[in-house]
Amino acid sequence: MTTQQAPLIDGSGILLLSCYELGHQPLGVAWPLGFLEAAGYRPVAQDLAIDRLDSERVTRARFVGICVPMHTALRLGVRVATRIREINPSAHICFYGMYASLNAETLLGSVADSVIGGEYEAALVDLVNALDAGQPLTIEGVGIKGRVAGPVLTRIRFVPPNRDGLPGLDRYAKLQANGEERVVGYVEASRGCKHLCRHCPIPPVYDGQFFVVPVETVLDDVTTQVKAGAQHITFGDADFLNGPTHARRVVAAVHERFPSLTFDFTAKVEHLLKHRDLLPEFAQAGALFVVSAVESFNDVVLKYLDKGHTRVDALEAFKIVREAGIVLRPSLVPFTPWATLDDYVELFDIVEREGLIDAVDPIQYVIRLLVPPGSLLERDPAMAPHLGDLDAPSFTYRWTHPDPRMDRLYRAANRVVEEATEQEEDAAVTFARLRELAHAAREDREPKPVAVSPDPNRTRPPRLTEPWFCCAEPTEGQFGRAV
Numbered sequence: 001m002t003t004q005q006a007p008l009i010d011g012s013g014i015l016l017l018s019c020y021e022l023g024h025q026p027l028g029v030a031w032p033l034g035f036l037e038a039a040g041y042r043p044v045a046q047d048l049a050i051d052r053l054d055s056e057r058v059t060r061a062r063f064v065g066i067c068v069p070m071h072t073a074l075r076l077g078v079r080v081a082t083r084i085r086e087i088n089p090s091a092h093i094c095f096y097g098m099y100a101s102l103n104a105e106t107l108l109g110s111v112a113d114s115v116i117g118g119e120y121e122a123a124l125v126d127l128v129n130a131l132d133a134g135q136p137l138t139i140e141g142v143g144i145k146g147r148v149a150g151p152v153l154t155r156i157r158f159v160p161p162n163r164d165g166l167p168g169l170d171r172y173a174k175l176q177a178n179g180e181e182r183v184v185g186y187v188e189a190s191r192g193c194k195h196l197c198r199h200c201p202i203p204p205v206y207d208g209q210f211f212v213v214p215v216e217t218v219l220d221d222v223t224t225q226v227k228a229g230a231q232h233i234t235f236g237d238a239d240f241l242n243g244p245t246h247a248r249r250v251v252a253a254v255h256e257r258f259p260s261l262t263f264d265f266t267a268k269v270e271h272l273l274k275h276r277d278l279l280p281e282f283a284q285a286g287a288l289f290v291v292s293a294v295e296s297f298n299d300v301v302l303k304y305l306d307k308g309h310t311r312v313d314a315l316e317a318f319k320i321v322r323e324a325g326i327v328l329r330p331s332l333v334p335f336t337p338w339a340t341l342d343d344y345v346e347l348f349d350i351v352e353r354e355g356l357i358d359a360v361d362p363i364q365y366v367i368r369l370l371v372p373p374g375s376l377l378e379r380d381p382a383m384a385p386h387l388g389d390l391d392a393p394s395f396t397y398r399w400t401h402p403d404p405r406m407d408r409l410y411r412a413a414n415r416v417v418e419e420a421t422e423q424e425e426d427a428a429v430t431f432a433r434l435r436e437l438a439h440a441a442r443e444d445r446e447p448k449p450v451a452v453s454p455d456p457n458r459t460r461p462p463r464l465t466e467p468w469f470c471c472a473e474p475t476e477g478q479f480g481r482a483v
Helices: 027-038 055-060 071-087 098-102 104-108 121-133 202-206 215-227 244-257 269-274 278-284 299-305 311-323 341-353 362-366 404-422 427-443 476-482
Strands: 014-018 044-047 063-067 092-096 114-118 148-152 174-177 180-187 190-192 210-212 232-235 262-266 287-295 327-332 387-391 396-399
Touching (some): 055 071, 092 121, 190 202, 269 287, 278 287, 287 311, 311 327, 341 404, 362 427, 404 427
Parallel strands (some): 014 044, 287 327
């Protein structure tokens, strides 16, 4: 520690930034806040999905931690880091989270001083301790070597997330259900994932490991958010049913304390089938919907992605979830090198037949496969014929579809969805426009005008008001709000 710099433990020398967490109050900042304060520090935080970057805070900061749990957040975070360098060139900038590990080489070669991935909280504290003491950034026991930590895959002793100072829950995405809006909280009951889906960013970081958060810690965080106004909770686990017994205990504990609280969760198709007996129990305890990475209805695509389910399995999952009284909201990756125009056309037929038009956010129809550095697809022989060079600024390998019509369709469909999102267009109208676009592409003609007049007062399934997902590219509007 030099005489020119105040200790980090004093004042607001530590600034933590979140750029995007799916429209939720950022747990990726709340948890490090809790760890750092338990260590005696007094960090400050900002959520740049809500508020613009505070230049005065940046000027005072000696350490800036930027949370990047997903691709969208990473793209925004790099833009923010560039601005921080302009304001305060001497600040130590650390990227932490899932996408920090995947993109460590590019980040350290451009805007980052250090990178931490995996179970990062304790390592983040040790990094701050080293900076505060003027010690080398090599810390035994947590995997920090030089400027890179991780991924850190040792079990940590959780402390409660600290949400003090973050924007109120009422400023985030709401639950829309039964014609009303409810305030939403966000927690995690586990981290990592025991599965190795090839396109997912989690396996390169966690390598099949997952860590449960103690039931008491989850319950304490839920309680904090209910006191702050939460009427619904999102369990943000990569797969809530990785540990079904743990999930059951968490649901039971939360429901016992807050009987009127509703919730949603994420689970793989294969887990919905395997643990179908839990679904009625979860519905009775307040489960409104489940997000599941269906991704495709083409068995060839599903095999290449190593999803662990088939087309038939996905259709069965729709049935059993519906029978349990829960809505299944599928996430999709319709644009992959192995998907066809016929697949894209059929996707709309399936969504309509299953009654899911209002259960699929339009952004899902234009998700294109991302291949970040370290992805299991990076060296997959099935991907090799399509894979191009790494586009470092975009943090993904470029790839081209063997059918040029699919790449043209992706660009056209993406424009439709961005325009629809900006105009808050009815999902049924966007669905019809995209469906016509798909048919026109297959038939090699210009799309026809679509005349759709959906009933604005129809009963729609429960949903969150945030339409963007983790693997979507940020919009220019998001870039503008961040800095």
